[in-house]
Amino acid sequence: MAIRLGRKGALLMNNVIAILASILMGISFPTGLFELLIAGRFLIGINSGIGLCVQPLYIGEFAPKHLRGGLAMGTSIFLTGGILTGQVIGLRELLGGEKHWPLLLSSSCIPAFAQLLFLPWFPESPRYLLIDRGDELSCAKALKRFHGSSEYRREMEDIQRECFALDGEKPKKPWQLFTDPGVRWQLITVIVMTMGQQLSGINAIYFYATYVFEQAGILAEKIPYVTLGTGVCECLTALSCGLLIDYVGRRYLIIGGYLLMTLWCTVLTFSLTYQELYSWVPYMSMTCVFAFILSFGLGPGGITNTLTAELFVQSSRPAAYMIAGTVSWISFFTVGMLFPFIVNGLKQYCFVVFLLECFFVAAFLFLIMPETKNKSFLEIKKEFHKLNFGRNARKKETELFERRQLQDEFLKIST
Incomplete structure (x- = not known):
């Protein structure tokens, strides 16, 4: 969808799925057909999967590199804000009671209608317009809208360099990334990060939260209100991470x-x-x-999506998001299925599994992942050259240097 319809077009089309899902979930109760509820939940899952891939892809492509981290963190900030909103309106005193739950499930159409109303006024991704469509005029117009008439030239030159380096390369399919040695370690890094995010124990913490609060002496009827604190924690850390990411850096x-x-x-x-x-x-x-929860939101919770956009150039990025999204949801599903058995077998020692996983992911990222702050997509690609090509890295760097000189000459002539 992101390749055929464009990033903006895919997001607009995705709202149709959300509205249809809301209608099915809303009418399941008055019609007495629970099958409609299942179908609606299935469609809203598709909507979530598409949105969590295409939205950070769109933001990552139009953001200037010195603000790319903070803007990409907007996904996590509003995602956690949505979770907190759901926790609040899901209280029994509001829409979580027996009478109003159809309204609660149907409320997912509100952000869909809002996006259909406002998103058409935004330009398409400038990188998509120039590199995928070859439309330089529309790209320049989009950049002027996003960056202003005085600042857009620098971004335009950066996109032209990437376009020249790709040399007409078409968007890749997901399975092509697995056989491409030029993105081997970027792909491994993204897979480790997305698996690490879901298998880190964050879902186990939420599962155990009710038990922990009960043991602390909190009354059962008060626990839903205390659980709101977990949502507030995630919101605060996502916001803090958004403020820090372009200063501290992704790696740290x-x-x-x-x-x-x-x-x-x-x-x-x-x-x-x-x-x-x-x-x-x-x-x-x-x-x-x-x-x-604070530690998760400050690092893995938001930065994983940001790095998925930054580690790949234009031709590989949509396929990378497809792989990352698939790995993420499969990992989430696996934890949901296996965690009850892990708890029954290990009891409180189940967290030993998660602490080992968190430690090994941290060690892997420390050894492999470079800092991407304030770097162009081509500069980040160059950082991985030695890992991807080993002994042939020197030869590849020479070819890259010669290509870069040709690019600069070409841009001078164009200007």
């Missing part, structure tokens, strides 16, 4: 986030083990839950 935040999650998993394992010994231990467990 994501590695630091995983290391902190390793620490809190360790502490939580001990506190759950000795829950009954001291009266203050359950409160330590509750603190660990919030600290883990």
Whole structure:
């Protein structure tokens, strides 16, 4: 969809799926047909999958490189804001009761209608227009809208360099990335990051939150309100990460986030083990839950999507998002299916599995991933050359240098 319809076109078409899903879920109760509810949930899942791939792709392509991290973090900021909104309006006093749940499920059409109303006024992705469509005039117009008449030339030159380097290369299919040595380590990095994000234990923490709050002495009827604190934590950390990402850098935040999650998993394992010994231990467990969520939001929660856009050039980026999205949802599904069995078998020691996973992901990223802050997509690609080509890296760098000189000459003539 992102290649055939464009990034903006795919997002607009995706709203039709969301509206249809909302209608099916809304009429399932008055018609008494639970099959409509299942169909609606299926369609809203498709809508989520498309949106979480295409939206960061669109933002990552029009953002200037010095603001790319902060703008890409908008996905996580509003995603966590949506989760918190859902938690609030899902309370029994609002729309979570027996009478109003059809309205609750149908409310997913509101952002879809809002996007259909406002998105047509925004330009298409400038990179898509020039590199995929070859439409230089529309690209220049889009850049002027996004960056202003005085600043757009620098971005235009950057896109022209990438277009020249790709030399008419068509968008790749997902399976082609697995056989392309030029993106081998970028692909491995993205797969490790997306699997790490879902298998980090964040879903286990949410699963265990109710138990931890009960052990801390919080009344069962009050727990839904305390759980709102987890949503607030995610919102605050996503916002903090958005403010820090273009100053601190992606590498420090994501590695630091995983290391902190390793620490809190360790502490939580001990506190759950000795829950009954001291009266203050359950409160330590509750603190660990919030600290883990804060650490996740500060690093892996938001930066994973940002890096998926940055590690690939235009021809590989849509396919990379398809692979990353598929790996992410399969990992999420796997955790959902297997976690109850892990809990039954290991009890509180289930978090040992997650602390090991967080530590190994942090170690992998420390060894492999370069910093991408304030770098163009071509510069990031060059960072991976030595890993991808090994002994042949020198030869490839020479070819790249010669190609870069030709690009600069070409841009001078064009200007």
